[in-house]
Amino acid sequence: MTDTKELVKTLADKYGRTRESLIPILQGVVQEERYISSEAMSEIARELDMSAAKVYGTATFYSFLDTQPRGKYVIRVCRTISCSMKGKNLIIQEIEDLLKIKVGETTSNRKFTLLETNCLGWCHKGPAMLINDEAYTELTPEKVREIISEYIKK
Incomplete structure (x- = not known):
């Protein structure tokens, strides 16, 4: 650094x-x-x-200007009403279960941080999340499991 x-x-x-x-x-x-x-x-x-x-x-x-130490991979799940209506809470629950952290927390190995954020601009393909700069849309719990598993391997 x-x-x-x-x-x-x-x-x-x-x-x-x-x-x-x-x-x-x-x-x-x-x-x-x-x-x-x-x-x-x-x-x-x-x-x-x-x-x-x-x-x-x-x-x-600004939510993307972090003033707290974050993990290597910052997962930002859209919290808008449209993503909520399309199952955002199931997505957050899946990530929390996989990583054993709650929204706002970072894993003890500093690899992942889970946050909710305002609109990501993918309302038409929600629920959506960003992992660092990579967007993921039309999420399901199964899709999230696959995505997070790939990041765990990195």
């Missing part, structure tokens, strides 16, 4: 040091470190000459 101060400086050099640079820099930190630490937020505030409160407020507002 890279040094946080150096990472933030590199990202600021790449994206600039304006208000518009904040989200791309936060995304870059998540991509590199898998979450945004307090240290990273302070460093971003210093580098962009803005308040730490502004950085924290932005980082915690």
Whole structure:
């Protein structure tokens, strides 16, 4: 893992040091470190000459900007009404049973984190989930078992 101060400086050099640079820099930190630490937020505030409160407020507002350590594979299940109507709760139950964690938790080996999130844009093919950047749609408990089993093997 890279040094946080150096990472933030590199990202600021790449994206600039304006208000518009904040989200791309936060995304870059998540991509590199898998979450945004307090240290990273302070460093971003210093580098962009803005308040730490502004950085924290932005980082915690967006669900895909993780401010807590997450697993290697972050599973985000859509929680919209359309996915709920198509069986989202069965999908979550299957994942919880397979991984022995609840929504919001990370496995003890730090391999998986299970989260619910707002619309993923796949309402017409729900229920849907993302594992990191990979979308899975029209899920059934059986399909979820196959998908998660493949990730367990990795």
